[in-house]
């Protein structure tokens with residue numbers, strides 16, 4: 001593990017040339033203080049965690065001091081914001097300090113170290129270049145929560161705050177986060193070069209760069225030229241489809257799926273007014289500024305494809321129309337395959353069957369009509385017994401409000417499906433481990449009742465590995481924000497960070513973090529203001 005001064009930089013992006021960015025220095029923060037530090041992210045760049053207690057740590061990550069070997073830039077990009085083309089955006093308040101080079105055996109990776117909220121850049125337009133503590137805490141916690149849920153995402157190394165004031169709807173205090181990702185290149189990066197005819201060569205240059213640096217397996221397998229671009233764009237399409245399927249499965253709404261917030265690596269990028277589904281409603285719009293509901297929860301899969309169409313347009317000088325279409329056509333099947341895989345696991349199903357999509361859709365309909373809490377419901381579903389008894393039925397009638405006909409019908413189908421899997425265990429099953437096979441085999445020798453309770457236990461265990469007990473509910477983030485902003489008490493950020501790091505574990509004593517909001521906490525609104 002390294003000291004701060006030992007981090008080595010290999011700045012690949014600046015080698016693309018000045019058409020791709022502007023050199024700019026961070027605006028030094030006044031009297032910076034460490035608000036949160038993430039040892040997991042530090043490990044990714046080989047940084048010794050104890051370095052966070054050095055005064056230099058604050059200097060480097062608040063923009064006061066430059067790392068030897070860093071080469072700070074703001075990246076240029078454009079994008080479609082709420083469906084409207086904006087010819088030039090760019091890092092208006094983020095500065096890429098440089099790329100930290102990591103060697104792990106034979107593998108070499110670079111991690112972008114980006115300060116977000118570090119002051120004006122040539123792309124700041126009407127903004128001030130800053131970020132507020134509130135939104136910085138939200139970005140920090142959510143990135144880590146998503147990572148722990150197994151969802152590709154940018155990470156955050158630390159939050160640094162200060163007494164400096166920033167004006168939004170009200171006066172707030174300034175903060176800077178250090179965001180990390182293998183790359184911050186976006187769909188909008190390609191749009192920028194496509195939309196500026198004098199720069200059109202930039203599309204190819206950027207595509208070649210992204211393929212070489214981040215898709216080496218495609219570079220190795222496919223000859224240069226349209227075939228290679230098509231293979232790469234197909235992979236971007238599939239990654240995006242799988243990412244959004246994962247969002248849908250955990251009930252995550254991004255909130256601002258503009259093309260400038262779409263990562264070319266298929267990462268969740270830019271945490272603004274996001275939200276985790278609580279009372280299940282497919283029409284849920286987490287972003288208070290999204291009046292039309294363009295980015296409603298149920299719209300996300302379609303918006304993902306819309307955004308890929310915009311990217312396809314920007315890549316149209318690199319390959320034929322047929323190739324672009326063939327890549328885009330992989331989106332829907334990839335999405336559905338991933339979605340069904342994730343939901344089968346959420347239901348504890350081990351086998352693929354034709355009616356699965358229907359079974360899932362029917363359950364979601366019941367959940368919607370019963371207004372259940374999305375995460376808690378899936379967690380409790382693991383306790384459903386194959387042989388219904390009164391106590392077990394009561395768990396669900398309590399949760400659903402009252403005994404429901406649609407629920408009874410659905411559980412009949414579900415139980416029949418589970419019994420079918422029990423009988424044929426080991427045949428055509430997916431993701432079934434040796435242990436599960438052995439467990440199931442032993443169960444054959446037991447009485448029918450014992451058999452079903454063995455199955456119940458194994459299924460609950462499986463389901464608990466994929467249905468999170470803890471998600472970042474807005475009111476939980478807000479409690480951490482309020483303590484930090486009003487009392488300079490940062491302990492709740494750390495507590496929440498620790499809870500969200502193990503979202504599938506029982507974590508006795510942390511039950512309060514599973515509760516939906518009550519009273520005024522129900523009305524917390526999040527908007528684009530950050």
Ligand code: AMP
Nearest residue numbers: 089090091092093124127128129130270
């Ligand atoms: P976002 O909605 O955070 O994805 O930002 C969209 C665009 O606005 C990006 O180009 C940002 O860099 C820019 N932006 C957002 N907030 C600010 C700010 N406070 N100052 C300057 N630029 C900003």
Ligand code: MG
Nearest residue numbers: 260261269270
């Ligand atoms: Mg953005």
